[in-house]
Amino acid sequence: MSRQLIKYVLEREDYGAEVTVAGWVRTRRDSKGGFSFIELYDGSGFSGIQIIADGDLPNYESDVLRLTIGSAARITGVLTESPGKGQRVEIKATEVEAIGFADPERYPLQKKRMSFEALRDIAHLRARTNALGAVARVRNALSYATHRFYQDRDFLYLHAPIITASDAEGAGEMFRVSTLNPEAPPRNDEGIDYGQDFFGRPTFLTVSGQLNAETYALALDRVYTFGPTFRAENSNTRRHLAEFWMIEPEMAFADLNDNADLAEDYVQYLVRYVLDHCGDDLEFFNKWVEEGIIDQLTAVADSEFERITYTKAVELLEESGESFEYPVRWGADLQSEHERYLTEKVFNRPVTVTDFPFDFKAFYMRRNDDGKTVAAMDVLVPGVGEIIGGSQREERLDVLADSMRIKGMDEDHYWWYLDLRRFGSVPHAGFGLGLERVVQFCTGMQNIRDVIPFPRTPRNAEY
Numbered sequence: 001m002s003r004q005l006i007k008y009v010l011e012r013e014d015y016g017a018e019v020t021v022a023g024w025v026r027t028r029r030d031s032k033g034g035f036s037f038i039e040l041y042d043g044s045g046f047s048g049i050q051i052i053a054d055g056d057l058p059n060y061e062s063d064v065l066r067l068t069i070g071s072a073a074r075i076t077g078v079l080t081e082s083p084g085k086g087q088r089v090e091i092k093a094t095e096v097e098a099i100g101f102a103d104p105e106r107y108p109l110q111k112k113r114m115s116f117e118a119l120r121d122i123a124h125l126r127a128r129t130n131a132l133g134a135v136a137r138v139r140n141a142l143s144y145a146t147h148r149f150y151q152d153r154d155f156l157y158l159h160a161p162i163i164t165a166s167d168a169e170g171a172g173e174m175f176r177v178s179t180l181n182p183e184a185p186p187r188n189d190e191g192i193d194y195g196q197d198f199f200g201r202p203t204f205l206t207v208s209g210q211l212n213a214e215t216y217a218l219a220l221d222r223v224y225t226f227g228p229t230f231r232a233e234n235s236n237t238r239r240h241l242a243e244f245w246m247i248e249p250e251m252a253f254a255d256l257n258d259n260a261d262l263a264e265d266y267v268q269y270l271v272r273y274v275l276d277h278c279g280d281d282l283e284f285f286n287k288w289v290e291e292g293i294i295d296q297l298t299a300v301a302d303s304e305f306e307r308i309t310y311t312k313a314v315e316l317l318e319e320s321g322e323s324f325e326y327p328v329r330w331g332a333d334l335q336s337e338h339e340r341y342l343t344e345k346v347f348n349r350p351v352t353v354t355d356f357p358f359d360f361k362a363f364y365m366r367r368n369d370d371g372k373t374v375a376a377m378d379v380l381v382p383g384v385g386e387i388i389g390g391s392q393r394e395e396r397l398d399v400l401a402d403s404m405r406i407k408g409m410d411e412d413h414y415w416w417y418l419d420l421r422r423f424g425s426v427p428h429a430g431f432g433l434g435l436e437r438v439v440q441f442c443t444g445m446q447n448i449r450d451v452i453p454f455p456r457t458p459r460n461a462e463y
């Protein structure tokens with residue numbers, strides 16, 4: 001008899017059938033009547049399954065009574081309608097095979113609830129908890145839904161390089177990739193001689209696959225990347241990671257409106273997908289993590305996003321009478337508190353903000369005719385703030401070169417990027433969605449460190 005995943009066994013109604021399951025013990029209660037209830041969990045869904053292990057089993061004393069929390073077992077038995085509350089079916093065990101015991105004196109995950117913070121210190125075991133298991137399933141669903149969304153719309157999945165020589169955002173927040181001996185690097189007149197490094201030049205981990213995606217969009221029309229990106233910004237906030245996953249679609253023959261339409265459709269698709277496929281997990285989040293999250297997600301999936309310009313957003317914030325930690329003024333970037341005020345207090349729904357000042361946005365964004373703003377957009381959602389940043393790209397060679405000069409960038413270094421504007425340049429646009437931010441939004445999890453398996457943040461790269 002082959003093993004079945006618990007989520008499928010829980011759906012069965014053919015009582016009397018023999019089933020085999022395997023997983024880890026969540027709880028074990030021993031009844032005075034000489035038998036035990038075991039809850040076994042295999043992560044296939046939110047729920048574990050109840051097993052009744054009778055004292056008559058030949059290895060009851062030697063094995064069953066040693067199956068403490070965290071132990072692994074394979075159990076065969078008869079599928080039975082459950083008289084107890086909380087489950088429809090259970091398994092009356094005919095065979096219990098203890099596979100791996102977990103010393104109860106040393107196993108760090110006990111039945112009492114632990115804080116998410118404490119769980120970070122046992123990140124190698126936290127996937128066994130209800131919460132982190134549910135997060136992993138939602139994250140998986142969002143990844144799968146992403147491919148479905150883009151593949152259904154004829155976008156081609158592109159693998160952008162992880163090691164790069166270019167700073168795609170021009171913000172200088174890159175991790176260096178080098179094989180030089182840090183204790184005695186070769187030197188020249190200018191300092192360390194990266195000409196002798198592995199790639200014969202300075203190289204870094206990518207902050208974004210966008211520039212590479214643009215080259216393919218200007219050949220294949222619609223592409224998207226989905227991969228890890230890295231930022232060496234020293235920000236210890238609940239929504240920043242040093243390593244995070246980004247999805248970056250890029251479309252040729254498209255402007256800012258097309259871009260915003262795609263972004264909003266994509267977010268709604270993701271939310272709808274999670275509502276349709278992660279019901280049990282969402283119910284857990286609704287009950288234990290963020291009350292009302294299901295209603296909120298349903299509203300997001302069903303209603304239009306607000307769309308306003310940055311200038312309008314600044315007006316609304318100024319009129320609000322709210323005292324923000326960071327003062328609001330035209331020309332300064334929106335802070336998390338401003339983003340949240342707009343989505344949570346002013347509109348109570350996601351907001352797409354467009355046309356930001358040129359001064360604090362990236363060099364590649366298309367300059368508007370007003371001379372002050374660029375065709376940029378951020379999608380903001382309640383609870384999290386920015387989940388998407390994007391823009392129409394500057395397709396005019398002279399204007400792009402001018403923007404780069406103003407931002408102090410070396411045009412020679414970006415010769416290939418400028419070539420795209422020399423040969424068959426067309427209007428094009430794209431954006432980046434931070435996967436972890438969307439997982440936070442869909443689960444209500446407060447800290448981004450708890451929605452990626454092994455978070456990388458300043459001073460933290462264990463596991």
Ligand code: 4AD
Nearest residue numbers: 208210240241244248387388389390430431432434
């Ligand atoms: O707004 P960002 O910096 O935009 C870009 O990287 C563009 N190249 C995207 C594009 O147009 N193709 O980042 C995009 C998104 C943000 O909206 C946010 O969701 C996420 O990436 N993000 C982070 N997520 C976690 N930790 C960080 N440090 C993040 N920085 C950005």
Ligand code: MG
Nearest residue numbers: 378386388389
């Ligand atoms: Mg941004």
